Structure formats: structure tokens, C-alpha cells
Amino acid sequence: MGLREALRLAPGQLSILTNLSIALMQQHKRAEAREYAEKAIAVNSKTIEALLVLADCDMHDGNLAAAIAGYDRIVELDPGIAEIHNNCGIVLERQGRHADAVDRYDRALALNPDLGDVHANRGNALRRLGRHDEAFAAYDRALALAPNLAEAWLGRGNALCDVNRPEEALAAYDRALASSHDLAHAWLGHGNALTKLKRYDEALTAYEKAIALNPDFAEAWLGCGNARRDLNRNDEALIAFDRALALLPSLAAAWLGRGNVFHDRKNFVEALTAYDRALALDPELANAWVGRGHALRSLKRTQESIAAYRHALKISGDAESVKFYLAGLGAEPLPVASPRHFVANLFDGYADNFDHDLVENLQYRTPLLVADAIKRYVSSTALDVVDLGCGTGLMGEHIRSIGRTLTGVDLSANMLEKARQRQIYDHLFCDDLTEFLQKQKKVFDLAVAADVFVYLGDLSPIFLAVRGSLRQGGLFGFSVEAADNGDFTLRSTLRYAHSIAYLRRLAEQHQLIVEMIEPQVIRREGGANIDGYLAVMRNS
Secondary structure (H helix, E strand, O other), X not given: OOHHHHHXXXXXXXXXXXXXXXXXXXXXXXXXXXXXXXXXXXXXOOOHHHHHHHHHHHHHXXXXXXXXXXXXXXXXXXXXXXXXXXXXXXXXXXXXXXXHHHHHHHHHHHHOOOOHHHHHHHHHHHHHOOOHHHHHHHHHHHHHHOOOOHHHHHHHHHXXXXXXXXXXXXXXXXXXXXXXXXXXXXXXXXXXXXXXXXOHHHHHHHHHHHHHXXXXXHHHHHHHHHHHHHOOOHHHHHHHHXXXXXXXXXXXHHHHHHHHHHHHOOOHHHHHHHHHHHHHHOOOOHHHHHHHHHHHHHOOOHHHHHHHHHXXXXXXXXXXXXXXXXXXXXXXXXXXXXXXXXXXXXXXXXXXXXXHHHHHHOOXXXXXXXXXXXXXXXXXXXXXXXXXXXXXXXXXXXXXXXXXXXXXXXXXXXXXXXXXXXXXXXXXXXXOXXXXXXXXXXXXXXXXXXXXXXXXXXXXXXXXXXXXXXXXXXXXXXXXXXXXXXXXXXXXXXXXXXXXXXXXXXXXXXXXXXXXXXXXXXXXXXXXXXXXXXXXXXXX
């Protein structure tokens, strides 16, 4: 006899009402489950099973305060049920009360220390509190009890992503997916880890798998938008960000993503609006304050830009970059160089459009000009050449004809991949220029650096390293933007400019003979010519 038939014969039977509510809950028929649980409680207000159904219904329906009150009522009746403390911890986490959640998980584990899922939940709460060492210990305990527990592997992957260990995170997400292939959150984590590794095509595929499993997964649409932007598919990125916001209007990071797309397009007014929308939702979103500073700087609203960067500096984990932006506006001391990761990230994101933008849009001729200047002083076409900051290989194309060997060095892996496709370099290295040269002793006949020193202020270390890497009589050809006075300055464009007097003094200090330093328009920007200097020096 079915429960409904039994209930028809005994309408007020407590056990039948309770069991029917439980069965309906298991079938995800929460409205009916709630109805019969309430009828059971009307018969006996201390029926724990029915109270649990009501509390679980409230949890699933988003009535979090009611759910906690329901669980607390059960604890008053019987404080020895571990499941109740665990469920209450889950609800407290949804409220952002992670420390309270840890306390509830601890109470559950005090009753039964062998509950793997509770250890995993505890790890999640500890992770959100930034207590990663304790979180890893909790996940390890969960996996010792249940080696294939997908939620524990997922949590471990998320924690590994937090502490910037993306390769290990990928392995953890793979273990989660091996146990539960349809775990959308694991595909989301997979995408996030791949993004940290700058493997954007693979990241996009992972986000799309998460969306295929859950089309209403706002965070996966956000990841999809960011990956599409990283792949320079900005129209598609905006569609993804809009979808994320339609699903979760409070998702500040999606407004940040929109702002970044508009900034890429040099639509600074729209970018500023989007950043402001992000900050209205999350005033502590540091990257939105940075984006706001960028947009205001581009709009020539200098004091507002400084104020935005100052706010970012209070909360950002990347103080070095923010201070660099402020220095470009004269609001912080002049740094000796651009932050290394700033340069790498800038050109990693620029690699696909670099050649077109510079050659077509900015009338970029610096590699040709530097090559022509060098060739005035070259008597051989069998030189060992190093192209410093080689980028996509624009400089290499102009000096390959005089090189017996051609070595390229750059901080950006993506730019180096473009250079590799030209098939003109004998060797390519992803490295800091000075650190690379310090390992090369008297091995090159020519060092070139076209439009590279705009990211370095103090050139003394690179001059010293270049001289050490050059054979006697070797040449050093480069370009700089022109500064009118002083040694060097950082402009609001975040590019350094250097004076002739400074270049000559460096040559003397490092025993380099100046063959030439001459003024030259090196590119156009914002409709104006950018003045610079071409220089060729010889190792004495």
C-alpha cells in the first residue's frame, strides 16, 4: 500500500504524514513536502523528521534565516544529530558567516569525526576565511575517509587556485571530475586554473562545459566572458557578461569585465560607467578601482584618477603596479622600471593584435629605423645578434640579413610564440633582459632593443649587462622616447623617456663609444608625433 493510500485511510496518522513528507523531499517536490511536514508538526510539534524537512525546504528555497531557526529548533530537541549541525553550517556559509559555519562543522565532527563531507565543508569555510593551511588539512582528512569524494577534491582545487598553484589545482579538479563528471563547479575551477596559466582557449572550453551542465551558472558565464576578452573576442565577451548579469545582477565582477572590454575599445566613458556599477555592488573590488583610475587617466581627469588609484592601493594585492600607475601621474616617487609582471601581462594580452595596431594604426617604424642606423656601422653579415624585447619579431625581420645567429628574448610568452611563427630566430628565451644578458659573456656581436627601454627608467643595469655580453667592437643599437631634461621620466602613458645627456653619461660610465644619437619621430599616438632618439654605441 502506498503512503497516499495509507493516508487516505488514516488522515491524521503522524508516521504516515512524516514519511510522505520525507519521500516527497527526496523527489524534489518541496512544496508538497512542506505541506505534509506542516501537517505532521500540527499533530506533534516535536517531530524531528518533519522539522528537518521544513528546515531543508527553507534552505533550498533561499529562506536562510528560517532554515537556521528550524535547525536550531531541532538542536533544542536533540543536540546529538551531526547532520543538523552540518546543514546549519552550510546555511551560515551562504549568509557569509564562515566563522560561525566552522563552529557548526566542529560540533558535527565532535559527534562523528568520520564524516568526510563535513570535513570537506569545513575546509570550504576555512578557505573562505583565508585559513588555507587549515583548509588543506580538512580536505586531506575528508579524502582520507573518502578518497573519491568529489566535493573534497573540488574544494582542494579551489584552495590551490587561491594560493596560485594552478597546475596542482588542475589535478585536483580532474580527480573531482573523475568522480563526478557532471560537476559544473569543477569545470568552472578548471577554467579558472587554466586562466591563471594563460591557456585561454582551454579555459573557454572548460567554462563552456560548465554552462552546458548548468545554463544558469552565472559565474561560468563570467569566466566565459573573461576568457573571450583574453582571446580578443570582445563582442562575444560582452554577450557573456550580459548573460551573467541577467542571471545574477549582483555579480560585480561581470560589470568589471564589461568595463575592461570598453577600456580595450578606448570607450573610456562607458568603461567608467561599468566600473562604477561594479563598485556600487562591491566597494572592495580592487581591480574595479584600478580600472576606474585607468579610465579617468585616459579622460585626462587626473586628480580623480589619482584618488581612484589611492583607494585601490588600500585594498589591492598588487601595490607595486598601483604605485607605478600613480608615479605616471606624478603622485608617487619615480620607480626605476616598470613592474615585470605589468610588462608581461600587457604584451601577453596584446600579442594577437600587436603587429596590426603598431604598423597600421600607429605608423610604427622604429624597428626599421634602428636597423637602418645599425647597418651604417656594420661591416659583416655574419654577426651573432641578440634582439632584446623581441616581441613578435618585427625587429628581427629587419636584422636577420646581417645575423649568422639571431637570438630573441622577451618577458611575454605569447609574444614569443608569435615570434616563433616567423621562423627567423635561432633561439628564443622567455626571460628578464638583464638577467638573461648577465649569463652571456662576450657571445654577441650586436645587441638591439627597439622600443624596449620605454619600460625601463634606470638603464645602467642593462647597459652593464649588454657590455658584458658583447665581444670587443660589438654594437649596441636602441631607441628611446625623448626627455627634455633630467635623466629619465615616467609619462602618464606609463612609458619612460630618456635624455641625450643621460645616454651619453651612461656610455662613458660603461666604456661604450657613441657612434650616433640622433632625434627621430618613432611613432604616432593620439594623433601626435612621439619624439625619440636612435642610438648606436660600440663596445670599446
